[in-house]
Amino acid sequence: MTYRSLQDIVVLCVDRYVERRWTLRDCLDRYPEHAFEITEMLSLCDDLSAHAPEPMNRQELAMGEQELIAELDRYVAARWRGFSLGSLLMGLGTAAVKSRIAVAASALMVLILAGGSVSLAATLSGPESVLYDYKLVLEQVQVELAPEAEKPRLYMQMAERRLDELENLAEGAAPEVSRKISRNYDAFVSSGLATLQDLSSANMGVAVPVFAASRRDYLEELENHRDRLETFAKEKRAYTEEVQGLIVLAGASLESVPTEPPEPIAQTIVTATPAPVQVGIAPDAGESTDGGAGGSDGSAGTVSTDTAPEGDPTPTAAPSPTPDLLALPQTEIHGTVTALGTTALIVDGRRVIADTRLVPGLIVIGSPVVGSTVTVAGVVRDDGTVVATAIRAEVVGPTPSPTPTQTPVNTPTPTETPPQTMTPTPGPVESLEPGGARFATEGLVVELSPDEMVVGDLTISLEAGEDGEPVLITGGELVVGATVQVEGQVLAGNVLVATTVVVVAPPAEGGEPEETAPDGGDADGGATPTPTAESDGTPAPDPTSEADTSPTPAEPDEVTATPTPDPEDETAAIATPTTTGTPDADATLTPAAESDLTTITGEVEEIGEDFIQIAGQIFQIVAGDDGTLMGVTLELGDVVTVRFEVQADGTLVAISIVEGAESGPTPTPTPTPTDPPEAEGTSEETGDEASG
Amino acid sequence: MGISGESGKSQSDDLDEIIRSATRLDRDAFGQVYREFAPRIHRFVAYRTNNRVLADDLTNQIFMQALRAIGRYQHRSVPEFTAWIFRIARNAIADHWRRNREHVSLDPDVHLKDHVDDGADFRRIENADMLAEVLVHLTPEQAEVIAMRFSQGMSHAQIAAILDKKEPAVRALQFRALTTLRSLLTREPAE
Numbered sequence: 001m002t003y004r005s006l007q008d009i010v011v012l013c014v015d016r017y018v019e020r021r022w023t024l025r026d027c028l029d030r031y032p033e034h035a036f037e038i039t040e041m042l043s044l045c046d047d048l049s050a051h052a053p054e055p056m057n058r059q060e061l062a063m064g065e066q067e068l069i070a071e072l073d074r075y076v077a078a079r080w081r082g083f084s085l086g087s088l089l090m091g092l093g094t095a096a097v098k099s100r101i102a103v104a105a106s107a108l109m110v111l112i113l114a115g116g117s118v119s120l121a122a123t124l125s126g127p128e129s130v131l132y133d134y135k136l137v138l139e140q141v142q143v144e145l146a147p148e149a150e151k152p153r154l155y156m157q158m159a160e161r162r163l164d165e166l167e168n169l170a171e172g173a174a175p176e177v178s179r180k181i182s183r184n185y186d187a188f189v190s191s192g193l194a195t196l197q198d199l200s201s202a203n204m205g206v207a208v209p210v211f212a213a214s215r216r217d218y219l220e221e222l223e224n225h226r227d228r229l230e231t232f233a234k235e236k237r238a239y240t241e242e243v244q245g246l247i248v249l250a251g252a253s254l255e256s257v258p259t260e261p262p263e264p265i266a267q268t269i270v271t272a273t274p275a276p277v278q279v280g281i282a283p284d285a286g287e288s289t290d291g292g293a294g295g296s297d298g299s300a301g302t303v304s305t306d307t308a309p310e311g312d313p314t315p316t317a318a319p320s321p322t323p324d325l326l327a328l329p330q331t332e333i334h335g336t337v338t339a340l341g342t343t344a345l346i347v348d349g350r351r352v353i354a355d356t357r358l359v360p361g362l363i364v365i366g367s368p369v370v371g372s373t374v375t376v377a378g379v380v381r382d383d384g385t386v387v388a389t390a391i392r393a394e395v396v397g398p399t400p401s402p403t404p405t406q407t408p409v410n411t412p413t414p415t416e417t418p419p420q421t422m423t424p425t426p427g428p429v430e431s432l433e434p435g436g437a438r439f440a441t442e443g444l445v446v447e448l449s450p451d452e453m454v455v456g457d458l459t460i461s462l463e464a465g466e467d468g469e470p471v472l473i474t475g476g477e478l479v480v481g482a483t484v485q486v487e488g489q490v491l492a493g494n495v496l497v498a499t500t501v502v503v504v505a506p507p508a509e510g511g512e513p514e515e516t517a518p519d520g521g522d523a524d525g526g527a528t529p530t531p532t533a534e535s536d537g538t539p540a541p542d543p544t545s546e547a548d549t550s551p552t553p554a555e556p557d558e559v560t561a562t563p564t565p566d567p568e569d570e571t572a573a574i575a576t577p578t579t580t581g582t583p584d585a586d587a588t589l590t591p592a593a594e595s596d597l598t599t600i601t602g603e604v605e606e607i608g609e610d611f612i613q614i615a616g617q618i619f620q621i622v623a624g625d626d627g628t629l630m631g632v633t634l635e636l637g638d639v640v641t642v643r644f645e646v647q648a649d650g651t652l653v654a655i656s657i658v659e660g661a662e663s664g665p666t667p668t669p670t671p672t673p674t675d676p677p678e679a680e681g682t683s684e685e686t687g688d689e690a691s692g
Numbered sequence: 693m694g695i696s697g698e699s700g701k702s703q704s705d706d707l708d709e710i711i712r713s714a715t716r717l718d719r720d721a722f723g724q725v726y727r728e729f730a731p732r733i734h735r736f737v738a739y740r741t742n743n744r745v746l747a748d749d750l751t752n753q754i755f756m757q758a759l760r761a762i763g764r765y766q767h768r769s770v771p772e773f774t775a776w777i778f779r780i781a782r783n784a785i786a787d788h789w790r791r792n793r794e795h796v797s798l799d800p801d802v803h804l805k806d807h808v809d810d811g812a813d814f815r816r817i818e819n820a821d822m823l824a825e826v827l828v829h830l831t832p833e834q835a836e837v838i839a840m841r842f843s844q845g846m847s848h849a850q851i852a853a854i855l856d857k858k859e860p861a862v863r864a865l866q867f868r869a870l871t872t873l874r875s876l877l878t879r880e881p882a883e
Contacts (some may be wrong), residue, residue: 007867010867010870011863011866011867014866014867014870015848015863018841018842018845019847040814040874040878041870041874043814043816044817044870044873044874044877045842045870047816047817047823048817048823048838048841048842048873049842049843050817051817051819051820051822051823052735052739052842052843053735053738053739053742053744053747053820053843054744055731055734055735056730056731056734056735056751060734060748061726061727061730061731064726064730064748064751064752064755065723065726065727065730067752068722068723068726068752068755068756068759069719069722069723071756071759072717072719072722072759073719075717075759075760076717489763499766606772606853608768608769608771608772609769609771610769611768611769618768635858636852636858637858
């Protein structure tokens with residue numbers, strides 16, 4: 001019989017009791033000397049369970065779900081419209097934002113009570129006043145307190161005030177002020193539209209006449225706004241960029257107003273699963289004839305395929321998003337962006353809708369700005385509007401790339417290095433999921449910093465999300481000059497965020513000697529990445545081939561030709577998986593049994609049923625005789641070495657896991673320890689139970 | 693549908709797929725995720741706050757926050773998602789208390805003892821209010837462990853994932869919490 005402390009005994013009994021594996025009697029039989037403590041503790045456990053709150057009832061659950069879904073619709077609509085007033089306005093209806101508004105309103109009330117005239121000052125304050133933000137909050141509260149069906153009209157009222165402010169803005173006012181007004185106008189118009197879409201949702205239970213009245217109010221106001229904006233643009237010729245953007249916004253919003261009877265957005269998305277997303281994206285798509293010099297007469301720059309009839313690009317009937325995009329003629333246009341809104345742009349006078357609610361798999365490569373040249377693939381509506389399925393913006397000015405990697409979408413240019421290509425993420429269904437705009441590209445890394453890299457002409461963020469999920473970098477070391485395949489997501493504002501980066505080829509010898517990967521140190525002053533032991537310096541495009549020979553973190557100074565991780569930064573040193581060298585490499589290199597295996601050494605951060613996490617990367621553990629060889633019983637915090645394989649889809653599959661930093665030529669896997677059924681107990685406990 | 697993988701692999705796989713769809717802001721999937729997890733989150737919050745109305749509001753907030761953050765969540769497994777959403781819940785509760793300064797001072801008459809005498813009178817917890825009264829004497833982490841263990845029936849491994857701790861640490865937290873509560877509920881025999 002092994003000795004157990006009272007604490008061990010109580011913990012054991014409590015756990016068994018809570019898990020209903022032992023009764024009180026079982027505990028007392030085993031540990032009669034502690035009957036008093038055990039009895040009280042288990043009584044306490046009973047009480048702690050007995051007075052747990054009642055679960056939510058069905059009605060509460062249904063109400064919560066309804067509110068959440070309404071919020072989701074608003075969020076999706078606002079997100080893709082480049083909502084700009086931020087969380088203040090975006091989360092209307094949420095308790096969190098309500099409380100923020102309430103706090104702000106309370107602050108305003110204090111000001112009112114304290115100063116008396118402050119509220120009046122706030123309501124009269126112009127956009128350059130310090131009270132302007134309070135005024136916006138006050139307006140927001142006014143809308144928030146109104147009945148749902150009234151909100152679209154009120155939002156437009158608030159938007160109209162922004163128009164007034166823009167028209168009255170003194171010439172020479174700071175550009176930030178006009179931009180601020182424009183953003184707020186955008187936010188109010190978008191909020192109004194999102195509310196209308198909520199009202200149109202079947203589960204909102206709004207009567208059709210009520211919805212119709214709200215819709216009419218919104219449309220009338222918006223059409224009026226567009227007229228005012230166009231007049232303003234002609235007469236004043238001030239703040240051209242903002243005003244043009246707002247005109248586009250107004251037009252796009254008019255088109256997005258839900259029709260009667262209400263049609264849920266989600267349904268539209270599902271039915272709009274167009275093959276056209278593929279149009280013109282693949283490198284071998286039909287070649288576009290270059291135009292690019294279209295005028296402002298309403299004609300597109302260049303239309304390369306069967307296009308729709310030319311017509312007034314300004315719709316008058318405000319059609320809803322059509323579900324059968326598939327049936328529309330496909331087109332590709334190439335030209336200059338003359339105006340840019342949040343969900344639409346004008347390319348040489350032709351209106352292009354770029355809205356992920358219509359085409360959830362919309363691919364945007366580059367950052368279209370006014371003046372930039374773009375290639376747009378999409379379909380043509382009857383009114384001549386192009387609904388984009390893919391947009392590629394070309395770089396204005398010289399390409400920063402050391403090699404000509406910038407390749408127009410449909411004009412493949414043979415280069416020595418792999419051209420940067422733009423491909424949709426495989427799987428049309430997945431790529432068309434709502435909010436799932438994704439991108440994939442391949443090319444040379446021409447610039448690299450800890451938070452972003454430039455691949456060809458694309459700037460791609462490498463920053464981890466707020467939940468700390470790091471970008472998965474596999475295949476080798478990410479350095480300037482390397483050829484990489486990148487997949488990721490296109491966020492609002494066309495920000496490209498990488499989710500996976502596969503280094504398919506290291507830099508060619510002699511190229512870009514100064515720059516190193518963000519976390520990479522420089523042991524010998526020369527940061528030139530070394531090709532593989534067998535390499536002749538020619539970058540190998542095969543992602544599974546040997547990329548480079550890197551030392552194990554334990555003995556970094558044994559290798560002089562390879563960028564060495566900073567020895568002081570242990571995390572950085574072990575965070576990047578290194579492709580192992582060949583068996584005859586230097587003894588300090590981690591040899592691999594097979595050339596396409598890689599290893600990583602690090603602390604176990606997380607363990608799941610079929611995975612292990614090290615340095616933020618997930619390695620799948622495969623069960624069975626041919627599965628992962630386990631040389632260690634996994635515990636959080638242990639340092640282990642994982643030998644793994646990179647699958648074609650980027651998944652990392654553990655081949656073997658051994659304790660500590662790998663030192664031998666091949667890990668000696670021991671049989672997988674079987675998890676005892678009483679795994680949460682101590683070894684003493686197991687022995688105890690076995691004897692019992 | 694099981695959410696802890698206990699009720700069959702296929703159901704767990706289904707939930708995996710639903711969560712993946714929810715990360716892409718699919719309406720139906722998000723609704724299903726809510727139906728799966730909201731009752732557990734609500735019960736956890738209610739246990740920690742002893743206020744059902746507040747629990748309604750906070751549960752709502754938690755899912756609104758999840759909605760905004762789910763685009764950045766990369767789904768790997770249901771337990772991981774459970775840990776993720778419970779972490780949001782913990783933060784929401786902590787934020788609420790920070791905002792509202794609901795600090796309940798310890799009862800000066802309560803003297804915690806390392807050892808409870810055999811002859812002492814051990815009181816039972818009679819209702820939810822009394823439960824809430826004694827729980828405020830625990831540290832936030834101890835109270836969270838108690839809430840997850842006794843209102844949810846979570847395993848130490850699940851709790852460890854949520855608290856980002858190792859299982860032995862969770863066991864120790866539970867033991868200290870129970871010892872504290874037992875001490876609080878024990879009255880000295882009348883002299």
